[in-house]
Amino acid sequence: MKPFRYANPATIDTAVELLADDGAMAMAGGVDLVHEMKRGIRAPALVVSLSGIDGLSGIVERDGVVEIGALTPVERLLSDPVIATHTPLLTQAAREVATPQLRAMGTVAGNILQRPQCWYYRDPDSFCLRKGGTHCHAVAGDNRYHAILGGGPCHIVCPSDLAPALVALDATVTVQGAGAAERCLPIRELFVGPRTDPHSEHVLARGEIITRLIVPSSAGAQSLFMKARERAAWDFALASASVLVTRDANATVTRARIVLGGVAPNAWDASDAAASLVGSPLDAASIARAADLCVRGARPLRDNAYKVDLTRRLTARALETIATHDPIGH
Ligand SMILES: Cc1cc2nc3c(=O)[nH]c(=O)nc-3n(C[C@H](O)[C@H](O)[C@H](O)COP(=O)(O)OP(=O)(O)OC[C@H]3O[C@@H](n4cnc5c(N)ncnc54)[C@H](O)[C@@H]3O)c2cc1C
Incomplete structure (x- = not known):
């Protein structure tokens, strides 16, 4: 792993200021990011942990709308009565994520923003399209786990179990960047396909973080x-x-x-x-x-x-x- 600096800010404002620097990356549970750093796939100069910021974790319901803090552990979705009552699809999806240990470390925002599992992307020796190379190695390579819909020029698949459930529930994410007012966007607009951007799976600008997810109750469905x-x-x-x-x-x-x-x-x-x-x-x-x-x-x-x-x-x-x-x- 390459050397990096580490910051553990206490407020969202400080976090997004730090993250505005080139080479800084946000870390939530670190399950995916640290793995990528160990493999040399990503090498941030500064890791900004969001785990010390008060108020980024928790679940509340107001007038049939469920608010989930971005740093809420995935495991919490399994046992939370608000989620079970208002958005049971999320309880079911969370149950299928990884293992209890990984769900305890991994957060909701980290889960939906985790990078692809494509083995060419994850191979430190492969310089594929997603990492700035010229072509997708899956096209001529071993593509048994790759996309059958919407693929090309890169053929990754969405690895997250929570993301499709949140899209089905018409969730909205709130996003905060340095020097800007909080903005909301429907979760389906958060994600971007490889035809638009072969290097990123989302539209967040440098330094922007997800702070909350807002999910309308699906009670009655x-x-x-x-x-x-x-x-x-x-x-x-x-x-x-x-x-x-x-x-x-x-x-x-x-x-x-x-x-x-x-x-x-x-x-x-x-x-x-x-x-x-x-x-x-x-x-x-x-x-x-x-x-x-x-x-x-x-x-x-x-x-x-x-x-x-x-x-x-x-x-x-x-x-x-x-x-x-x-x-x-x-
Ligand atoms: C063995 C194994 C099996 C797994 N199986 C499954 C599975 O079956 N289903 C499934 O859905 N997942 C699975 N996962 C993935 C796991 O659930 C995710 O890695 C985890 O949820 C990531 O969460 P995290 O909080 O640790 O994210 P991190 O590793 O901290 O971050 C992931 C990415 O999101 C960014 N990020 C995190 N939080 C924010 C934020 N608030 N704002 C902006 N950017 C942010 C980080 O910069 C990073 O790029 C598995 C992982 C492992 C290791």
């Missing part, structure tokens, strides 16, 4: 997070589906959201698939149609065509499971 992985535990998603469905008293779908993880460079909002469910009961035909639409336009690489069927089946299974429950009062 039925939700389910499902994840397929190669190993039974402690593994990233080959594909995940975050599904939210609202049905009326006649069991007709009035609103739906389907967001996929592990298959595209960012959380993939399968909005056409979700829209196709609205106005019909959740039956075999509507589920099959939505599952097909989820992977419409998929362009698998040489080794990952299996993800197309996996994603289709995972989405169908999530919708089928929801359909078996009482539409009101899940």
